Amino acid sequence: MKEHKTAEDKNFKKNQEDNVKAENNELNKDNYENENEEIKNEELNASVKKEKDEKEAKEDKKKKDIDDFITKLKNETQDDLIKKYINLMIENNKLKDENKKKDQDFGEIIDKYKRTLAEMENLRKRTQTDKQDFLKYANFNIINDFLTILDDFQRAIDSAKVEENLDIKNFVEGIEMIEKQFIDLLFKKYGTKKFGDKGEKFDPLLHQALMMEEGDYKDETILEVFRKGYMLHDRVVRHAQVKVGKPKN
Numbered sequence: 001m002k003e004h005k006t007a008e009d010k011n012f013k014k015n016q017e018d019n020v021k022a023e024n025n026e027l028n029k030d031n032y033e034n035e036n037e038e039i040k041n042e043e044l045n046a047s048v049k050k051e052k053d054e055k056e057a058k059e060d061k062k063k064k065d066i067d068d069f070i071t072k073l074k075n076e077t078q079d080d081l082i083k084k085y086i087n088l089m090i091e092n093n094k095l096k097d098e099n100k101k102k103d104q105d106f107g108e109i110i111d112k113y114k115r116t117l118a119e120m121e122n123l124r125k126r127t128q129t130d131k132q133d134f135l136k137y138a139n140f141n142i143i144n145d146f147l148t149i150l151d152d153f154q155r156a157i158d159s160a161k162v163e164e165n166l167d168i169k170n171f172v173e174g175i176e177m178i179e180k181q182f183i184d185l186l187f188k189k190y191g192t193k194k195f196g197d198k199g200e201k202f203d204p205l206l207h208q209a210l211m212m213e214e215g216d217y218k219d220e221t222i223l224e225v226f227r228k229g230y231m232l233h234d235r236v237v238r239h240a241q242v243k244v245g246k247p248k249n
Contacts, residue, residue, distance in 0.1 A: 145185050152178045196229040196240025198222055206236060211243040221245045 156174050160166055186192045195206060202209065202220035206229055213223060222242045229240030 142190070145189070149178060149182050149185065152181065191233050192237070193231040193233075194228055195231065196222070196225050196227075196242060198225055202242070202244045206240060207242050207244070208239040209244045210241050212246050213243065214246050214248050217245040217247045219247065 156171065156178065159174075160171055187194070200207075200222045202222055207222065210226060211224075221244065222240075223245045224243035225240060226243070227238075227241040230237045
């Protein structure tokens with residue numbers, strides 16, 4: 001019985017010690033938080049005080065500058081003030097003149113800019129009109145040249161209709177002369193070239209193969225020409241239609 005009571009006393013004592021430790025820990029925690037709060041408050045107060053001091057310093061400096069200016073004015077004579085006023089008026093008029101000149105220069109620049117835009121628009125319209133006229137009348141000179149040949153053909157036809165005993169030889173010679181005139185006009189004046197002769201090497205960029213024939217050929221060769229091809233300078237106007245000899249596989 002005595003031993004049981006002793007154990008209860010020990011447990012009671014231990015519980016008391018634990019409670020005391022818990023209370024001490026809680027107290028220490030509260031003290032730590034209070035110390036942190038005090039530190040934050042001190043830092044905030046220091047920041048507020050620094051800002052207030054800087055503001056007061058600026059106001060003191062501004063006040064001092066005003067006082068110095070007033071003192072300086074009091075020390076100056078009336079003649080000095082008049083001279084300064086005159087100088088300020090001169091400087092002010094000078095600045096006004098400069099601003100007026102700048103406004104005039106700016107106005108001139110705007111006018112030049114507007115005129116340039118108008119000229120560019122007129123140039124664009126004129127260029128567009130010239131382009132349309134060029135496309136519209138691009139064949140004017142060609143047609144004028146071919147009209148001369150057409151007149152010669154018409155004279156030859158009219159002459160053949162009128163003559164009862166037509167000299168075929170002279171008629172053919174006349175047609176050949178017109179053909180020569182046409183060829184000279186087409187090939188010499190306008191830079192047209194004719195191609196597509198028998199024996200030429202076949203070129204798919206120039207020739208159109210209508211028929212193919214395999215044989216003992218070294219390369220693809222033109223065997224027969226059905227229709228000549230023509231080029232204007234370096235551009236193909238019409239492909240030559242040909243029969244091609246193809247090497248055996």
